[in-house]
Amino acid sequence: MTERRRAVFAGRRVITNATLLACVLLIVAGCASQSPESGRIQQGPSSYTVKGQTYRVRSDATGFRQTGEASWYGPGFDGRRTASGQIYDMHKLTAAHKTLPLGSRVRVTNLSNDRHVDVLINDRGPFHGNRVIDLSYAAAQRLGMRRRGRARVRISVLGANRADTDHTKPRATSNADNYLQAGAFDRRSHAVRQRRRIRSLGIDAVRIRRGTGPRALYLVQVGPFADTSSRRRVRQRLSTRDITAVPLDG
Structure with missing residues (x-):
């Protein structure tokens, strides 16, 4: 074969x-x-x-x-x-x-x-x-x-049991919708490298999203988090490796 x-x-x-x-x-x-x-x-x-x-x-x-x-x-x-x-x-x-x-x-x-x-x-x-x-x-x-x-x-x-439009972003029930943004890069390869650095710390929930606008950047985001205390702990952990992360409200 x-x-x-x-x-x-x-x-x-x-x-x-x-x-x-x-x-x-x-x-x-x-x-x-x-x-x-x-x-x-x-x-x-x-x-x-x-x-x-x-x-x-x-x-x-x-x-x-x-x-x-x-x-x-x-x-x-x-x-x-x-x-x-x-x-x-x-x-x-x-x-x-x-x-x-x-x-x-x-x-x-x-x-x-x-x-x-x-x-x-x-x-x-x-x-x-x-x-x-x-x-x-x-x-x-x-x-x-x-x-x-x-x-x-x-x-x-x-509520109602049917949906006609895009409801894939349900109403938030807590601050768990928040992400941390850990970088914005011109090249996807640089974003991938940043994601690899973060995952090396044992943090699995890392995504890369393409921004909007004429000069769209590759955004590295960590989350979503179950609560604000979890987000704070991860942010502190990232800072120990000189990775700056900014909270984003979902």
């Missing part, structure tokens, strides 16, 4: 059920014609089947509450299309749920530390184990469950 074929087969093996489901839902709903950058939510079918089990999407999620185990998904899915048609951005506050209408806004509370975060349901899953919701990286960070990977949570639907 050639190296190219080996690479193709290896790539196929790592495709997850969530990714396959997203593709199926988009085909059934005929969503491919709409640009995911528009941020609009595609509802998809009222029911679907995964691993022989059929899931029926709730027509009305008003008053919905659920308790169970949460997990999170991140870099391996970043930039891929979700079941709603939106592009998954692990730094936005979103989540996957099996039966809530796509576009639902829910509050997820970590029962072990009482932290909470408001997220947009824009994907389907999780379909393994007894987990009830798959959170984005940013949401997991907010709840203080990123390192452990799982947490027992309570899910409560907020």
